[in-house]
Amino acid sequence: MPDLVIRNLHANITGTDTELLKGIDLQMSKGEIHAIMGPNGSGKSTLSHVLMGHPGYEVTEGEVLFEGQNLLDLAADQRSRAGLFLSFQYPFAVPGVTVANFIRMAVNAHRKGGPDGVDNPVRIPEFRKQIQEAMELLEIDKSMASRSLNDGFSGGEKKRFEILQMAMLQPKIAILDETDSGLDIDALRIVSDGINRLVGPNMGTLIITHYQRILDYVKPDQIHVLMDGRIVRSGGAELAHELETSGYADIAKEVVS
Amino acid sequence: MAPETADVDLGEYKWGFHDEENPVIKIERGLNEDVIRQISAHKGEPKWMLDFRLDAYEIFLSKPMPNWGADLSGIDFDNIFYYLKPAESNARSWDDVPETIKNTFERLGIPEAERKFLAGVGAQYESEVIYHSLKKELEDQGILFLDTGQALLEHEDLFREHFASIIPSADNKFSALNSAVWSGGSFIYVPPGVRIEQPLQAYFRINAENMGQFERTLIIVDEGAYVHYVEGCTAPTYSSDSLHSAVVEILVKKGGRCRYTTIQNWSNNVYNLVTKRAVAEEDATMEWVDGNLGSKVTMKYPAVILKGERAHGEILSIAFAGEGQHQDAGGKVTHVAPNTTSVITSKSISKDGGRSSYRGLLRVNKDAEGSKSKVVCDALIIDPESRTDTYPYINIMADQVDIGHEATVSKLGEEQIYYLMSRGLSEAEASALIVAGFVEPITKELPLEYAVELNRLIQLQMEGSVG
Incomplete structure (x- = not known):
């Protein structure tokens, strides 16, 4: 069975009848790169947050299995410790908590594992070495590690730090929600290089994007087009170029007709 | 270093235990002239101090209860014990402290902290300081660190010169009360040019139910000297209330610096009503670091009077108001001399229906031209039941000043x-x-x-x- 299996997933905004996901089916495994493309308001970000466990959405139908385990039974922190990661489109600032301290706490929470886990904190010299390597990979200046997390960061810096956290937590499946937005061309190359280095037999990624731009750097195995809460088409890398030239409107027509 | 959390009870007040009472002297409940005469007589004080106390008592009676801050209607002055002497003498060695009291301070980690990183320790239990120490080399440099009552007897001239010179009895109802019944507290004198690198700490423990603790602290930092003084406080959890009403006066002379750090963690049945004020002379620095976590009601606004040119005052205050708590805290700065600077930073957290208020006064007198001040107060609200208020009073009478004020309220967000x-x-x-x-x-x-x-x-x- 694939590592991530999404079956007929429906979700509402919590406490309302507003349905944003209207039956999503998708399967992927570690080592694979999938991309979800779609126009604004099609449900791309909703899907990423429903998978991560955002309290603002409730699943009304369907199931999600992660390595055979029912993901929807788990709280967001448990999903993270199980090996799911979400790079936020709009990461939150945590003033007074440094990047290094925060990531160390997160790494230690992962090392501890589940609720019955044994406390086994990472040794500080080992942690320092790992984070410095990851920062070099993403061309982040060392001094940034002692700044407050996302506090006063530019949009591009925030995105790099999301990928830094991904590198340190080594998830099995990473969802990258609009990671390319707000990045200039150099930053996009650096972040994409980082993603390419990290994806491998132990990690797969689901790239959520509005534009085909990032897919020039990170080559997807499969592309899915999301419209109005449903995946309307799936295909290979060529689908991105088709979208780029003809736009979402043509597909919309196709779907309706 | 990561905080130790292994042996912590979730959410429970850890210091709510109490010892069996075994006082040497316990004056009957309630307050009258006779109680004050008894306190003064037990202490063998000079007559001027008894007169000072009786005068303050009259002022206390004549002043109305403050009605502008927290709700104080629960205080029953007749139900409080105003003086309780727990042990015969003020020990210089922990071995000489009575066993139960020593155990309490050991549970609070005081002797261990003394060994590890303190230059000196005072430990007050009920009305009296029961233990006091100062490192020998500091004593040799002429530093005085002793219980305030003892200072009155042993250094009467220095004491009398400064006592009540910064906070007169008539300052407010509770400073009058403290002046009438004060007992214990720390007296510190740091000679010119002497810098004490390790902190001095005093620890205040209330043990008996309905106890009133009225310590009086007086710190004099002479020219170019430096001291960091730390106070901590806890009390047992009882169903009826206790009262803590201290007065702290500090004089920082030319070029000196004093830092005063408080970690107040009273149990939730203590009214904590404290008057703290410092005077900073030319080029002197006064810093209040004020942490208020416990108590039922706290009203406390550490103050700095910037009396000499280029004096600097800093107040960092943090308040945590949980269920049934009201933390009414903040700071006051008065710029008297030109080119003085100050910073007030206040942070409050309210949760489980707790209420925190920032109450601050910034005053720049007419002659204090070229002064700068910055006030920042941030409140964090954990849940919708909790409350925060800000009362910033700013009164500027000088021209050519640079004043900044920022306030934020944020909610702990689900996202x-x-x-x-x-x-x-x-x-x-x-x-x-x-x-x-x-x-x-x-x-x-x-x-x-x-x-x-x-x-x-x-x-x-x-x-x-x-x-």
Whole structure:
């Protein structure tokens, strides 16, 4: 069975009848790169947050299995410790908590594992070495590690730090929600290089994007087009170029007709 | 260094235990002239002090209860014990402290802290200081660190010159009360040019039910000298209330610096009504670091009067109001001389229906031209039941001044917690981390040991509320 299996997933905004996901089916495994493309308001970000466990959405139908385990039974922190990661489109600032301290706490929470886990904190010299390597990979200046997390960061810096956290937590499946937005061309190359280095037999990624731009750097195995809460088409890398030239409107027509 | 959390009871006040009472002297409940005469007689004070006390008592009676701050209607002055002497003498060695009292201070970690990082320790239990120490080399440099009552007897001239010179009895109802019945507290004198690198600490413990603790602290930092004084306080949890009403006066002479750090962690049945004021002379620096976690009601606004040119005042205040608590705290700065500077940073956290108020006064007198001041107050509200208010009073009478004021109120956001949880932190860890980050501007100013303790206390408070 694939590592991530999404079956007929429906979700509402919590406490309302507003349905944003209207039956999503998708399967992927570690080592694979999938991309979800779609126009604004099609449900791309909703899907990423429903998978991560955002309290603002409730699943009304369907199931999600992660390595055979029912993901929807788990709280967001448990999903993270199980090996799911979400790079936020709009990461939150945590003033007074440094990047290094925060990531160390997160790494230690992962090392501890589940609720019955044994406390086994990472040794500080080992942690320092790992984070410095990851920062070099993403061309982040060392001094940034002692700044407050996302506090006063530019949009591009925030995105790099999301990928830094991904590198340190080594998830099995990473969802990258609009990671390319707000990045200039150099930053996009650096972040994409980082993603390419990290994806491998132990990690797969689901790239959520509005534009085909990032897919020039990170080559997807499969592309899915999301419209109005449903995946309307799936295909290979060529689908991105088709979208780029003809736009979402043509597909919309196709779907309706 | 990570805070130790292994043996912590979730959300429970750890210092709520009490010892059996075994007082040497316990004056009957309530307050009258005779009680004051008894206190003064037990202490063998000079007549001028008895007169001072009786005069203050008249002032106390004549002043109405303050009605502009927290609700004080629960205080029953007739039900309070005003003087309780727990042991015969003020020991210089922990071995000489009565067993039960020593055990209490050991549970609070005081002797250990003394060995590790303190230059001197005072430990007050009920009305009297029962233990006092100062490192020999500091004594040799002419530093005085002793219980205030003893200072009156042993250094009467120095004492009389400064006592009540910064906070007169008539300042407010509770300073009058303290002046009438004061007992214990710390007296510190640091000679010119002497810098004490390790902190001096005093620890205040209330043990008996309905106890009133009225310590009086007087610190004189002579020219170019430096001292960091730390006070900590706890009390048992009882169903009826106790009262803590201290007066702290500090004089920092030319070019000197004093830092006064408080970690107040009273149990939730203590009214904590304290008057603290410092005068900073030319080029002197006064810093108040004021942490208020416990108590039922706290009203406390550490003040600095910038009396000499280029004097600097700094007030860092943090308040944590939980269930049934009202923390009415803040700071006051008066710029008297030209080119003086001040910073007030206040952070408050309210949760489980707790209420925190920032109350601040910034005053720049007519002659204080070229002065600068910055006031920042930030409030964090954990849940919708809790409340925060800001009362910033600013009164500028000078021209050519630079004044900044910022205030923010933020709510602990579900989305922010979700973001941290998506990295593997539990909900409790996530909210504790946000709160720890919020108070970081204060904790980073504390010596490591106290920063760890403060973070641990906050974590404890947060763990009680989540999950």
